[in-house]
Amino acid sequence: MNETGVNPAYLKMPHVEPGMRVGLFGGSFNPPHAGHELVADIALRRLKLDQLWWMVTPGNPLKSRNQLAPLSERIALCEKIAHDPRIKITAFEQALGQSYTARTLEKVRQKNRGVRFVWIMGADNLKSFHLWQDWQAIAKTYPIAVIDRPGATLAYLSSKMAKTFEYARIDEDDAASLASRAAPAWTFIHGPRSPLSSTALRAKAD
Numbered sequence: 001m002n003e004t005g006v007n008p009a010y011l012k013m014p015h016v017e018p019g020m021r022v023g024l025f026g027g028s029f030n031p032p033h034a035g036h037e038l039v040a041d042i043a044l045r046r047l048k049l050d051q052l053w054w055m056v057t058p059g060n061p062l063k064s065r066n067q068l069a070p071l072s073e074r075i076a077l078c079e080k081i082a083h084d085p086r087i088k089i090t091a092f093e094q095a096l097g098q099s100y101t102a103r104t105l106e107k108v109r110q111k112n113r114g115v116r117f118v119w120i121m122g123a124d125n126l127k128s129f130h131l132w133q134d135w136q137a138i139a140k141t142y143p144i145a146v147i148d149r150p151g152a153t154l155a156y157l158s159s160k161m162a163k164t165f166e167y168a169r170i171d172e173d174d175a176a177s178l179a180s181r182a183a184p185a186w187t188f189i190h191g192p193r194s195p196l197s198s199t200a201l202r203a204k205a206d
Helices: 034-046 071-081 092-096 101-111 135-139 160-164 172-180 198-205
Strands: 021-027 051-056 087-090 116-122 144-147 186-189
Touching: 021 034, 021 101, 021 172, 034 051, 034 071, 034 116, 034 144, 034 186, 051 071, 071 087, 092 101, 101 116, 101 135, 116 172, 135 160, 172 186
Parallel strands: 021 051, 021 116, 051 087, 116 144, 144 186
Antiparallel strands: none
């Protein structure tokens, strides 16, 4: 363990090989819940992924760090609910010393040449995606799969990201080809939705 109480194995990027199709599913997961597991499952199936990296971030720049449970605790909770062996729980962003997605993705690209990555995000994040630092750079780094979430089904029609990159949207029926496409490219994937949210679960715990 290091000073954060996190097993050093979680601070390294998972092992991948060139040609593999890998989803990047990042978030604070504070706490993780069945809704996150459902998004991961849909992404694995519809995008035909070899792996999905469940990236537990040290902190979200858009949220107060005071609200976050310890990183080691969030990792342990993710491990409990991520049952598919293709899901790899990782917190390598902690070792990078920063938490901006655009920078993280650039580091991922530098260290994993030839791997076909797709950024995975819940539709509930679309509304605020344009507030992320260098959000357009994110969209131009890797293809993006937006997974439906309760109350967010229409977000892909009204969000700034969807409007800006409307020309790069591909039909949901072609989702399996997303990992092989050059960015920018994105799709909105409908499917089963879980009503759970981390915010509601924290409020219930309080």
